[in-house]
Amino acid sequence: MQIEADTLFRMLADTTRLRALMLLQQKGELCVCELTHALDLSQPKISRHLAQLRETELLLTQRRGQWMYYRINPALPEWAHSILQQTLAGNAHAQPYRSDHHALQQMPNRPGAACCA
Numbered sequence: 001m002q003i004e005a006d007t008l009f010r011m012l013a014d015t016t017r018l019r020a021l022m023l024l025q026q027k028g029e030l031c032v033c034e035l036t037h038a039l040d041l042s043q044p045k046i047s048r049h050l051a052q053l054r055e056t057e058l059l060l061t062q063r064r065g066q067w068m069y070y071r072i073n074p075a076l077p078e079w080a081h082s083i084l085q086q087t088l089a090g091n092a093h094a095q096p097y098r099s100d101h102h103a104l105q106q107m108p109n110r111p112g113a114a115c116c117a
Contacts, residue, residue: 027104050070
């Protein structure tokens with residue numbers, strides 16, 4: 001797959017999309033309910049941003065029952081993966097990324113038990 005640099009940076013320029021991408025870079029795959037909980041934003045807002053990331057092929061989705069799971073597209077070029085990894089490495093302990101990670105870790109009934117029951 002090929003992604004243009006301006007497309008990647010446009011997606012990273014929005015705080016909500018960047019926060020979601022950092023959680024996905026850190027965790028690998030997350031349910032939309034986990035992202036909603038961790039970012040403390042409404043499901044429609046999260047879904048709108050995830051749709052934009054999916055349209056640019058930065059994210060892949062998989063439906064499991066009624067829930068959608070998201071992950072970073074492994075077919076992204078190496079330079080794009082490197083940017084995501086370096087951004088996470090440089091900001092994992094900064095706010096709001098640290099709080100997002102903590103909120104996700106504290107989420108009760110995370111998927112595997114019963115997502116968003």
